[in-house]
Amino acid sequence: MELTRKQFDILVAAAEVNSQMTQRELEKATGHSLGTINRVVKELTEAGYLSEGKITNAGFTALEPYRAKRAIFIAAGFGSRLAPITFNTPKPLVRVHGVRIIDRLIDACLEAGINEIYIVRGYLAEQFDQLLYKYPMIRFLENPAFNEANNISSSLVARYMLSNAYVFEADLLISNPRIITKYHYSSDFLAIKKDRSDDWCFRVKDGVIVEEKVGGEGEDIWQMVGISYWNEVDGHKLSQDIADVYGSPGGKERYWEQVPLVYRKEHYAVEVKECFDSDIVEIDTFKELKTIDKTYDI
Numbered sequence: 001m002e003l004t005r006k007q008f009d010i011l012v013a014a015a016e017v018n019s020q021m022t023q024r025e026l027e028k029a030t031g032h033s034l035g036t037i038n039r040v041v042k043e044l045t046e047a048g049y050l051s052e053g054k055i056t057n058a059g060f061t062a063l064e065p066y067r068a069k070r071a072i073f074i075a076a077g078f079g080s081r082l083a084p085i086t087f088n089t090p091k092p093l094v095r096v097h098g099v100r101i102i103d104r105l106i107d108a109c110l111e112a113g114i115n116e117i118y119i120v121r122g123y124l125a126e127q128f129d130q131l132l133y134k135y136p137m138i139r140f141l142e143n144p145a146f147n148e149a150n151n152i153s154s155s156l157v158a159r160y161m162l163s164n165a166y167v168f169e170a171d172l173l174i175s176n177p178r179i180i181t182k183y184h185y186s187s188d189f190l191a192i193k194k195d196r197s198d199d200w201c202f203r204v205k206d207g208v209i210v211e212e213k214v215g216g217e218g219e220d221i222w223q224m225v226g227i228s229y230w231n232e233v234d235g236h237k238l239s240q241d242i243a244d245v246y247g248s249p250g251g252k253e254r255y256w257e258q259v260p261l262v263y264r265k266e267h268y269a270v271e272v273k274e275c276f277d278s279d280i281v282e283i284d285t286f287k288e289l290k291t292i293d294k295t296y297d298i
Contacts, residue, residue, distance in 0.1 A: 001047065003062060005185055006032060006040045011063055012183045014055040021053045066183045068166055068229060069116060071109045073102065074154040074256070075170035076122030076146035081285050085296070090124045092170035093131075096283070096293050102170050106135055108177035109166065118161055119170070120154040122146025145252070152246050155256035159242045163235025167256075169226030169282070173292070176279035180227075187234045188273040189257070190280075191222035200224040202261075202272060209270045212261040222272050225280055228257065229273075237267050 003011065013029035014021055021029070023037045030037070044050040049059035079091030086094070092102035102119075109117060115137055121128045122143040131138055145153040155167070166180065174180075179190060189209060191202055196217030203211040204220050212224070230238060241264040245251050248263075260268040283289050290297040 001062070003066070003185075004040075006030075006036060007044055007049075008063075008066065008183070008185045010037065010040050010044060011049060011055060011059050014050060014053070015060065015063060015183070019054060023053075026053075063183055065232065066185060067164065068112065068114050068182055068184060069164040070161055071106075071114050071117050071166040071168060072155075072158045072161055073105070073117070073119045073168045073170040074151050074158075075102065075119050075128065076125075076143040076154045077151065078123050078147075079171060082283065082289060083286065085286060085289065088124075090121075090127055093127055094171075094283075094289070096173055096289070100131075101173055101283070102131070103134070104174045104177070105168055105170065105172065105180075106131075106138075108174055108180040111177050112180045112182045114166065114180075114182075118158060120157050122154070149246075149252035150255055152242065152254045152256045152259065153252065155238075155242050155259070156246050159239040162230050162238045163232040165230055165235060167228050167230065172226055172280055172282050174280045176275070179275045179279050184229045184231065186271050187230045187260075187268065188228065188271040189261075190225040190227040190275050191272045192225060192275060192277055194221050194223045197221060197223045204272045207271050209261060209272055212258065222274075224257075225275060226257075226282065227280075228270075234260070234268055234270075237264075241267060 009030040010026055013026055023034060026037045027034050041050060049056055049062050075092045079086040082091050093100050106117060117138050118141050119128055119138055120141045120143050123146060128140060141157045143154050143157050198215050200214055201216050201224055202209045202222045203216060204222050238260060241259050245254060245259045245263045260270060
């Protein structure tokens, strides 16, 4: 059966622990009331998904359609704002405190059980081969248009891999790998709640993104983080919508996420998934890199 949101939340909490949980523990893990927990646990037990507060094999099977199965890294760009360090090194391979930026993202995926990993490369493509020593499961996708189109060209290359998939901007410095999660009830975009932002941000209503724009303020403003998840249905729709937008007038100049959030937004209901400034940062400039890692400040 298709799970309700509350059934999903409780099963995920049980799956993460994979041992017997009390209703109090489920209340704390999910934020649902004890009354709701009691009712939903009864439903899940009758369905055979829980047994004495522990998830069953049937419960794991019920969660399978909601599991993240693959990760796509968009890593084809020049990273021009990080010059001069990117003259000879693609931005995702730049080391911060001795570790390549992309390594932390890949490690977070592996920790979440996501082992099917694709990297869309373009600028200095051959340098990404070095990742295979540590991550032999990686598969590369070549973007021949990286120097003449925006990152929508990278999503075009990967458009048939987007179901049950994370999509990452490959230059994000992650400090909390737990923001990458194994199960998702719907398609979602990571974002940070802000009072105001001068960056790319979302306007959100009832947990769903209703507008993407640059800058904003108010209680419904969330600053965009370049990490999203796409469920099976939306992934299939994206495969066509990306191609359609790319082929439209001015399409090559678009950012890839503008397909589901702007140009074909009537086809999607993308939720916002909260994270915090302490979880992740985008290093935009060489000055910011020097601030974070003093070894570059010479």
